[in-house]
Amino acid sequence: MFNIEGTVAIVTGAVDSIGRDIVNSLLSNNAKGVALLDANDAQAEEFQASLDKEFGAKKTLFLKVDVTDFEKVKDAFKKCVDHFGNLDIVVNNADIIGNIEMVIKINLLATIQISNFAFFDFLPKYRKGKEGVIINIASVVGLYPSHMLPDYSAAKQGVVAYTQALGVNGRYENAPVKVMALCPGVIDTEIFVGVPEYYQQFMRELDFICQPPGVVGKGLIKVLKEGSTGSIWVSKKNEPAIEFKYKSKTFPILRKLVS
Template identity: 75%
Template sequence: MFDVEGTVSIVTGALGGIGRELVRSLLSNKAKGVALLDLNDAQAAEFQASLEKEFGANKTLFLKVDVTDLENVKGAFKKCVDHFGNLDIVVNNAGIIGNIEMVIKINLLALIQISNLAFFDYLPKYRKGNEGVIINIGSVGGLYPFHILPDYCASKHGVVAYTQALGSNVHYQNTQVKVMGLCPGGTDTEIFKGVPEYYQQFMKDTDHAIQQTEIVGDALIKVLKEGSNGSIWISKNSEPAFEFDYKSETLPILLKHVS
């Protein structure tokens, strides 16, 4: 079982709704520190102040980073290690809905580049324990071909496939880095509020109740503690996260009343 206590994490998209809860969950489980990577720095100081009040001083490091700029990302990884001394967990959470080119660049290409940097370079060298961990935040839209937001769906399918491929034993035996995916269902964030009304109605017409971000934060810790290499987990309907099994799961488990 992976122990979060004393670890250092990088979380991308750390100032978004889900990102904030991922950070809080790590600190709640006695993480040594979390580097907050985000391009939007408008609320960084306020968020860090709230975390310091809740968890104590010197637990976070904010780094303004464009995840599509690999050199920018490399600099952030170095700053994180220089600041905290180690790096054990990387959570790829940055994601958008909107412009097709940016959806692919941020949701998929940047995630792959950041994961490769973590997997082949930083986590093998700088982790404090026997294992490093990468958690890629996908979506239930990455498990089945949702007809809503097809470009977003395609990017998240790529995240799931990449996670499973990198999370194979042949890779693990060379690095001792686990790679797992966490796929939230409809979650109450700004990104969800920005999608078309018909998408929101679609969610209401299926079995996807809109959950609070805290549910995904709890799911992260469960995946870290219980997840096996290459596994994909689902967090939906405010329920405890569960592992997705391609051999037994069927489309109606995620969707119903959709033609």
């Protein structure tokens, strides 16, 4: 079981509602520090002040970073290690709905670039314990194609596939860094404000069971403690996160096709 106490994490999209809950969950489980990466600094000072009050000063480091600017991301990783001394957990949470190009750049491309950088360059060198962890926040539409948000669904399916590919056991045996994904159901956030009008009709027809952002933080802690590398987890209907096991169905098909 992964021990969160004394670890340092980087969380992207850390100032939005889901990001805030992830940060709070990590600190509540005795993480030593969390670097908050976000392009929006409007509420960062207020958020850090609330964290200082609850968990004590110097537990967080805010870095204004656009995750599509990879040079700035690499610089943020270096500043995190310089500030806290180690790095053990990377959570890719930055997320957007709306402009198709930005959906792919932020939700998929940035997740891949940041995970690669964490996996190959930083976590093996700067982790405190025996293993590092990368958790990619995907979505249930990364498992079940959504007619409502086809571009968003495609990006999240890419995140799921990438997580499984990077997180194979063979890689873990050579470099002890676990790579996992958490796929929440619909979360009650402001992200849907950005949904294009031509998708709004589909949203109005569906009876969503919206979950509070808090389910993601709880799910993330469960995945950290219980998840194995390459595993995909689902959090829906306000229930505890469960592992989504479909490898047994997909892998035999792949083997048959390539044999």
